Every structure is written in structure tokens, then in C-alpha cells.
Amino acid sequence: MSGTLTRHRLTRHRLTRKRGPAAWLTLTALVVVTAGVLIPFALIALNAFKPPAQYSAHGPLSFPDGFYTGGIQEFWDTADFGRALWNSVLISGSVCVLAVLLSILSAYALGIGRVKGRTWILGAFLIANFLPQEGLVYPLYDLAKEAGLYDTQLAVIIIFTVIQAAFGTYLLSSVLGTFPRELLEAARMDGAGRARILWRVVVPVSRPTLGVLLVFFFIWTWNEFFLPLVFLVSNQNQTVPVALGTLQGQHIMNPLTTSGAALLGVVPTIIFFLIFQRTMTRGVTVGSIK
Amino acid sequence: MAETPIPVLQRRRSGAATRGAGAGAGAYLTYLLPAVVLFTVVIAVPLVMNVYTSFTDWTGVGPRQWAGLANYRQLWHDSEFWASMWHTLALVAAMAVVPTVLGLLMAAALFDVIAKRFSPRVASVLRACIYLPQVLPIIVAAIVWSWILDPQYGALNVALRDVGLGFLAHDLLGDPHTALLTVMAVLIWFQLGYPVVIFMAALQRTDPALSEAAEIDGATWRQRLWRVTVPQIRPEIYVVLLTCTVASLRTFGWIYALTSGGPGVATQVPSYYSYQSFFTDLDVGYGSTIATVMTLIIVAVSVVFLWVQRRHAG
Numbered sequence: 001m002s003g004t005l006t007r008h009r010l011t012r013h014r015l016t017r018k019r020g021p022a023a024w025l026t027l028t029a030l031v032v033v034t035a036g037v038l039i040p041f042a043l044i045a046l047n048a049f050k051p052p053a054q055y056s057a058h059g060p061l062s063f064p065d066g067f068y069t070g071g072i073q074e075f076w077d078t079a080d081f082g083r084a085l086w087n088s089v090l091i092s093g094s095v096c097v098l099a100v101l102l103s104i105l106s107a108y109a110l111g112i113g114r115v116k117g118r119t120w121i122l123g124a125f126l127i128a129n130f131l132p133q134e135g136l137v138y139p140l141y142d143l144a145k146e147a148g149l150y151d152t153q154l155a156v157i158i159i160f161t162v163i164q165a166a167f168g169t170y171l172l173s174s175v176l177g178t179f180p181r182e183l184l185e186a187a188r189m190d191g192a193g194r195a196r197i198l199w200r201v202v203v204p205v206s207r208p209t210l211g212v213l214l215v216f217f218f219i220w221t222w223n224e225f226f227l228p229l230v231f232l233v234s235n236q237n238q239t240v241p242v243a244l245g246t247l248q249g250q251h252i253m254n255p256l257t258t259s260g261a262a263l264l265g266v267v268p269t270i271i272f273f274l275i276f277q278r279t280m281t282r283g284v285t286v287g288s289i290k
Numbered sequence: 291m292a293e294t295p296i297p298v299l300q301r302r303r304s305g306a307a308t309r310g311a312g313a314g315a316g317a318y319l320t321y322l323l324p325a326v327v328l329f330t331v332v333i334a335v336p337l338v339m340n341v342y343t344s345f346t347d348w349t350g351v352g353p354r355q356w357a358g359l360a361n362y363r364q365l366w367h368d369s370e371f372w373a374s375m376w377h378t379l380a381l382v383a384a385m386a387v388v389p390t391v392l393g394l395l396m397a398a399a400l401f402d403v404i405a406k407r408f409s410p411r412v413a414s415v416l417r418a419c420i421y422l423p424q425v426l427p428i429i430v431a432a433i434v435w436s437w438i439l440d441p442q443y444g445a446l447n448v449a450l451r452d453v454g455l456g457f458l459a460h461d462l463l464g465d466p467h468t469a470l471l472t473v474m475a476v477l478i479w480f481q482l483g484y485p486v487v488i489f490m491a492a493l494q495r496t497d498p499a500l501s502e503a504a505e506i507d508g509a510t511w512r513q514r515l516w517r518v519t520v521p522q523i524r525p526e527i528y529v530v531l532l533t534c535t536v537a538s539l540r541t542f543g544w545i546y547a548l549t550s551g552g553p554g555v556a557t558q559v560p561s562y563y564s565y566q567s568f569f570t571d572l573d574v575g576y577g578s579t580i581a582t583v584m585t586l587i588i589v590a591v592s593v594v595f596l597w598v599q600r601r602h603a604g
Binding site: 019022023026027029030031033034036037038040041043044059060061102105106108109110112113114115121123125126127128130131132133134135136137138139140142143158159161162163165166169194198219222223225226229230240241242244245248249258259261262265266269270272273 | 317318319320321322324325328329331332333335336337339340343350396399400403404407408412416419420422423425426427428429430431432433434435436437438443444445448449452479482483536539540542543546547550560561564565568569574577578580581582584585588589592593596
């Protein structure tokens with residue numbers, strides 16, 4: 001009996017520690033794939049600060065022999081990039097806060113209040129989040145024109161608040177569905193009303209989930225393209241992706257400014273990625289656990 | 291947005307549910323009101339208006355002319371629409387099927403081999419690098435790729451010429467035979483990190499004893515993956531397949547920035563086709579028809595996935 005056990009332990013030890021040729025081969029394959037994934041990033045870094053003369057003489061693969069910021073500057077001015085950045089921050093920032101607030105309210109009714117028919121309501125919200133935006137765009141464009149909101153950031157903020165909150169309600173309701181009932185009962189005993197329980201008990205306890213939602217809504221809204229492209233026609237209102245996309249669409253960019261443009265487009269999201277990496281890994285998986 | 295994690299619907303303890311409902315669930319309706327109002331204005335009304343417009347002839351100004359099923363009849367005989375539907379299938383392969391299969395293999399390899407036999411840190415660094423494209427706005431990633439793939443100045447063709455393989459240099463996006471395949475390859479690059487991250491998280495909650503027992507019993511790596519691991523992480527596989535399929539049916543930014551649907555209609559997709567009908571051709575009725583069909587397809591796909599998922603969860 002104890003002999004078998006020891007043998008099993010030994011086998012297990014051997015199996016988990018062995019670095020045979022197969023293991024090295026797997027590592028090599030994964031490193032090659034990862035390197036392949038990173039090539040575009042490396043190319044941007046290699047070319048964003050390359051002097052134009054060198055680019056035309058030696059192409060995109062040569063190692064830069066100087067530090068040249070002209071390409072980036074040129075693009076920054078053509079695209080009015082500072083303004084685009086500010087617009088993106090304003091829109092994504094407003095949407096993430098408003099959408100989290102809206103999600104809290106409706107998830108309180110659905111997850112804790114257990115309003116009748118909540119399964120159907122949640123299903124509708126989830127599917128609303130999946131809907132193709134071309135199925136909403138023209139009527140929204142029409143309505144916005146009538147309401148005088150066309151080509152305003154407010155229109156985009158309202159639309160994305162609802163779209164993100166549709167998903168947020170779905171996620172938060174299923175999280176609040178498991179909220180400890182004892183806490184609610186205790187607060188009720190102490191004479192707290194529904195509103196007080198929401199802001200003083202439910203919200204503080206769910207803060208980690210709310211944080212994840214906040215980050216996700218910010219990044220998702222930042223990356224949106226289709227609806228902002230339709231709604232924000234004047235340069236002064238455009239977000240980063242729309243500003244980049246319209247320039248690309250007009251074929252104004254040359255290979256020199258493109259790498260600068262790409263760098264400016266990549267940098268903010270890499271910064272978000274680094275700042276929020278912990279929250280993001282937690283958030284990416286928050287959907288699939290349970 | 292590239293993907294959306296979905297929580298697998300929670301099964302609730304019935305005791306808690308009745309207690310909650312007993313305490314006057316109706317009073318909570320006030321909290322639902324803002325969402326219902328906004329949802330109606332921003333989603334429900336536009337959705338209905340779009341379906342209605344699909345039965346009319348309209349340039350976007352003036353009154354709509356009732357056209358009955360004329361737009362749908364035109365759609366049925368429209369080779370560009372059918373081409374866009376076939377391309378959508380190709381994009382489902384590139385964004386959902388291939389990344390799910392590859393992502394599963396890579397996540398299993400990172401989890402089983404790299405993390406255990408080398409170091410968990412190596413595994414998580416590789417994972418973070420593979421995930422990196424996912425944080426980019428699609429439009430930025432598409433601009434990067436159209437620059438790399440530029441026939442003259444692009445890094446790819448320059449590299450081929452530099453190493454003496456100039457005869458392989460090719461205008462990949464400009465040739466109707468290679469354009470769609472090139473877009474598919476780019477989409478795989480973009481999408482791969484999402485399943486890898488989700489599946490690695492899923493593997494962390496699986497029971498290692500099951501896999502070890504199978505290993506001791508002589509099961510090969512492949513047998514353990516398919517018979518032991520996959521059944522345990524089935525919920526995550528559904529989530530990834532659903533969100534990636536929906537994302538591929540909604541593909542717009544990639545086509546807008548890489549090919550504009552061309553050359554010819556070689557990379558046309560429904561979302562871009564309806565966008566062109568709305569804002570370039572000013573054939574709003576027809577654009578609404580394409581959009582209505584896509585809405586129906588996406589709703590159907592989501593409902594089927596959620597139904598299968600719930601059945602397996604129970």
C-alpha cells in the first residue's frame with residue numbers, strides 16, 4: 001500500500017519536473033508564435049522616430065540612425081491629435097461613469113429586487129449588447145438630427161452609456177444575485193430604506209466588480225469606431241480612432257506619418273493596459289468563472 | 291469592441307428567490323425605470339424603425355415610399371450581398387473557430403508544460419504578449435497592418451526583397467485572390483489572445499487530480515486534453531465561441547481601414563455594405579434591409595448559443 005503510494009508520488013514528481021525534448025519543442029513553438037504576434041509592435045517602434053531620408057533609402061527594416069520626431073509632429077498637427085485625445089477621454093470617461101451608475105440601479109432591481117420577468121429583461125439586455133450597430137445607426141442618426149444632437153459628443157455619450165449599461169446590468173445582476181441576504185436583512189432591521197441600502201451596503205460591498213466594469217467600459221468606449229464615425233463628422237469632435245480612421249480613409253497618410261500615427265494610437269492603450277493590467281486580467285475572467 | 295465576457299447564468303437558490311420576491315419586488319421597479327426609458331429610446335425604437343425602413347424606399351430625406359418586400363427580393367438576387375455573407379463565414383472561421391482551437395492548444399501548453407516544467411512567470415509573460423493586440427483599437431491595428439502590407443513601402447514586401455525572395459513580394463490586399471485570406475490572417479493575429487487568456491483562467495479552476503490520474507493511467511496528452519480538460523472548461527469555450535462569432539458578424543473597422551470591401555467586392559462584409567448603402571449610395575431602405583437581416587442572424591446565433599449553454603449548465 002505505502003509502496004504504491006510512494007511510486008505514485010515518484011511518478012508524479014518525475015512527470016511534472018521533466019523537461020524532455022517535447023517540452024523544449026513546445027516552448028520554442030510558443031516563443032516563435034509570441035514573437036510573430038509582437039512583430040507589428042516592433043515595426044512601429046523601429047520606424048516612428050526614423051529620419052525620413054533613412055526611411056526612403058533603407059526602408060522600414062533598417063535600424064534608425066537618428067532620433068526624429070518630425071513624423072509624429074506632422075501627424076499630431078494634421079490630425080489635431082491633442083484635441084482627439086481630449087475628446088476620447090471626455091467621452092469614454094463620461095460613458096464609463098454613467099454606464100456604471102445605470103447598471104447599479106437596474107442591477108439592484110433585477111439582482112436584489114428580483115423584479116418579475118427578470119430573466120427575459122436580462123436576456124433582452126444581453127442581446128441588445130450584441131446587436132449589430134448598423135441595425136441601429138440610421139434611426140439613431142435620424143433621431144439625433146431631429147433632437148439637434150447630431151455631431152455632438154453628448155449623442156455618442158448617451159448611446160454608449162445605454163449599450164455598455166446593457167452589458168453591465170447583465171453582469172452585475174448575476175453578481176448581485178449571490179449578494180449575502182443577511183447583510184440586507186441586517187440593514188433593514190436597522191431601519192435603512194431601499195436607497196440607503198443600495199448606496200451604503202450594496203455599492204461598497206460590490207466595489208471590486210464595479211471597478212472592473214468602469215475600466216472595461218472606458219476601454220471599450222475608447223476603442224469604438226462605427227457609431228462615432230457616423231456621429232462625429234467635424235474634426236473638432238472626433239475621437240482618436242475616428243480621427244485616425246478618417247485620415248486613413250482619405251489616403252492622406254504616407255508611410256512616414258503612418259508609423260507615427262500608429263505609435264500615437266498604440267501608446268494610450270498600452271498605458272491603459274499597464275495601469276489596469278491587474279483589473280483587466282481579473283475582469284477578463286470575471287465573465288467565465290462561476 | 292472586440293469581445294465581451296459573459297457570465298454563465300447563475301442558478302439561484304430558490305429559497306433566496308422567494309424571500310426576495312416576497313418582500314415586495316414591485317417597489318424596486320423605480321430603479322429599473324431609467325434603464326427602461328433609455329433602452330427604449332436608444333435601442334428598441336431605432337430597432338423597430340430600422341425594420342420598418344427596410345420595407346420602404348428612402349433616400350434619407352423626404353417621405354418614405356412603401357415598397358413591401360421589394361428590398362428583400364433585391365437582396366435575394368444581389369450577388370454582392372451573397373458574397374458578403376460568404377466572406378462573413380470566412381471571418382467566423384478566422385475570428386472564432388481558429389482562435390478557439392489554437393487558443394485551447396496554446397493555453398493547455400502554457401498551463402501544462404510551460405508553467406509546470408519551466409516557470410509560471412514565463413507562461414504569464416508569453417500570455418501577456420499574445421494578448422497585446424487585443425487592447426488596441428481595431429482601427430489602429432488595421433492602420434498598422436495596411437502600412438506593413440503596403441505593396442511598395444510595406445515592411446513585408448521590403449523584407450522579402452531584402453532576403454532575395456523578391457519574387458514572393460505581392461500586393462496581398464490588392465489582389466482579389468489573396469485579399470480575403472490576408473484579412474483572415476490579420477484577424478487571427480488580433481483575436482488569438484482572447485481565448486488564450488480566458489482558457490488559461492479556466493484551466494486554473496480545473497481539478498489537477500483528474501488529469502494526473504489520467505496521465506498515470508497512460509492517457510496521452512491529446513486524450514487528456516479532449517476527454518478530461520475540455521469537458522471541464524466547456525462553459526468558457528461556449529463564451530469564447532459566442533462572443534467571437536458575434537464579433538466576426540459585426541466586423542466593420544477592419545474592412546473600413548484595410549480594404550474598403552475591395553478589390554471589387556472581394557472583402558465586402560454586410561456591415562460595410564449597409565454603411566455604404568446608408569451614407570454613400572443614399573439607399574437607406576436597402577441598407578436597412580441588410581442591417582435587419584444581420585440583426586436577425588445575430589439574435590438567432592445568440593439565442594441558440596445561450597440555450598445550448600443553459601442546457602449544458604443544467
